[in-house]
Amino acid sequence: MKPRSSNPSLKRASSLIDAVIAIGVLAVAAPLVLATMTQAGKSGLSAEAETRCAWMIPACMEEIRSSRDGRPQYFTPTSAGQIFPPADDIWALAFGPDGKPVGKISKSHYDKGTKEMNGKPVFYLASMAATTADVKTGETPMMNVRISIDYPASAPVSKRQKLDFHTRIP
Numbered sequence: 001m002k003p004r005s006s007n008p009s010l011k012r013a014s015s016l017i018d019a020v021i022a023i024g025v026l027a028v029a030a031p032l033v034l035a036t037m038t039q040a041g042k043s044g045l046s047a048e049a050e051t052r053c054a055w056m057i058p059a060c061m062e063e064i065r066s067s068r069d070g071r072p073q074y075f076t077p078t079s080a081g082q083i084f085p086p087a088d089d090i091w092a093l094a095f096g097p098d099g100k101p102v103g104k105i106s107k108s109h110y111d112k113g114t115k116e117m118n119g120k121p122v123f124y125l126a127s128m129a130a131t132t133a134d135v136k137t138g139e140t141p142m143m144n145v146r147i148s149i150d151y152p153a154s155a156p157v158s159k160r161q162k163l164d165f166h167t168r169i170p
Contacts, residue, residue: 052099
């Protein structure tokens with residue numbers, strides 16, 4: 001009686017079941033990895049925007065103060081107690097990757113997004129608006145000011161992330 005000889009090539013081969021399991025694992029793992037990478041990118045953009053806000057918000061507040069003093073750099077002069085922007089308009093500034101102002105942006109460019117202005121890259125858009133605040137009789141009239149930082153600037157307004165900042169001014 002001869003012992004059966006085992007074929008080494010048969011022992012090394014994968015079965016159809018092994019292949020199906022491997023493809024199933026890849027089908028589950030690949031989308032999870034891609035989703036994680038996408039979320040990490042969004043978190044990075046959010047962190048950058050929050051960091052740059054330390055420069056963008058003071059620049060916006062300075063423009064509002066300058067407007068109140070009658071010497072704005074980008075927008076129209078306003079007086080204390082006057083709401084802004086005028087109806088159907090927008091007060092928006094474009095900011096570069098370093099958080100420095102690039103210039104005033106029009107409503108149409110704000111709505112559709114922009115990548116560049118005056119030959120400089122635009123990463124963030126800041127819109128400003130003021131409404132009359134409710135105050136008690138005899139108190140100083142105040143305005144509620146909202147400054148929204150939108151990013152990425154190249155995306156249409158409906159697809160941007162926003163950081164809102166609120167304050168009051170006389």
